[in-house]
Amino acid sequence: MTGKEIPRALLLLLVVLTLQLTVVLDIRIGGAHPDLIVGLAVTAGLAGGTQRGALIGFFSGIALDLFLPTPFGLSALVGTAIGTAAGQLAASGVDRTNPLFLPGVAALGSAIGVIMFAVFGTILGQPDMLTAGLGAVVGVVALANALASYPLVRACNWAFGQEVSGSAWRGSLVTGDAP
């Protein structure tokens, strides 16, 4: 991540975190609310590659951890893993021309992120994370991040200084991991 990208990435992180802690918390479906932070990690990885995905995932997770009662660092660990995996997928040359690719990956990545959070939380002694409405949380987070994936990836492209018009990002290699 270059010096020019850092202020933009910080601004993006601040905006998404603020949205998460305000208006997003009010959206409740089946008792669960969306989680834009894990969606940001996935889309940062898709838009910016492995390193940017990992960095955005880590720092957005750390920022969210400051407001959660769960172990400090847990969201950062999940964000790093999800951002890295999304970045590796983007750099693998997978066909991204299908318009459903981005929302599909955002939904799947988010679902995996939420399940990882619950599994690691349980290992660390957090009670009932694998039973207390996990299905609803996974479903709501996956659906919301599928819907938010296009705005999020556009925001990530802006933060990474990638001038991408229309859907061109889907067909090109991400700059961070170009061979």
Place this chain on the structure above:
Amino acid sequence: MVAVLVLVSVTLITFDERSGTNHLTSGLKSVAHDVFSPLIAGVNDILRPIGDFFAGSVHYGALQAENQRLQATIGSLELQLRETQGLAKQERELRALDHLAFLPDAKTVTAQMINFNLSGFDADITISKGRGDGVTVGEPVVGAGGLVGRVIEASHSTAQVQLLTDSGSSVGVAFGPSNQIYAQVFGQGAGSPLSVEYIPAQTPLHKGEKMYTNGLQGGAFPAGIPVGVIHSFRSTVGTASMVVTMTPLADLSQLAFVDVVQSEPPL
């Protein structure tokens, strides 16, 4: 790079877990809450209508019915307001509602709920008062009706409250004709009834029976705060204790204001 970030994350988790409430991480959280609270409050004022719009689109049917009920309530409130000459009377009524009959002499700090269930897995709320207002970790929190939970984190201007229904919540209770029977109430997650344990089989119970804090647990909760009413109970053959569930007396899904009960200074 990725390996370093993972290592840092694991180190932070280990650091946090090893010492329970770690000074460094709780300090960072406290600063973050203090910095973000005004921003969140301001953004909430601007953006909450948008969130309400989306929430409304999801729960349209239920909201229509609630809207009709609220319209009726508003009508009667407007009438009441005119009759009682405005805001001064309204304020007196609010204060009367806030008066806690079960804690007449306790010093309390009234706080507004500003967020709830931040992680999606826990049953917790964030309130608008913190260390600067005298709120400290461990203090009981009550609402109209009874016990709500306890403070688990406190920054300068906000505090996080673990609700009774949180899976990590545990409260000692007393009940019976002269509150001589003790039990322990455990949370089972938001929206689920509380579980009451260690009640011996064949203990006479009745549905709707109230349970109160017993004042034990090292004084974590003062005795006599209503906790909930028995929702269901049954004895299972061959077991020494009964299976009992409880409904909290405070409506945890409709919290707007709560009172933090101040700790008594040590003698």
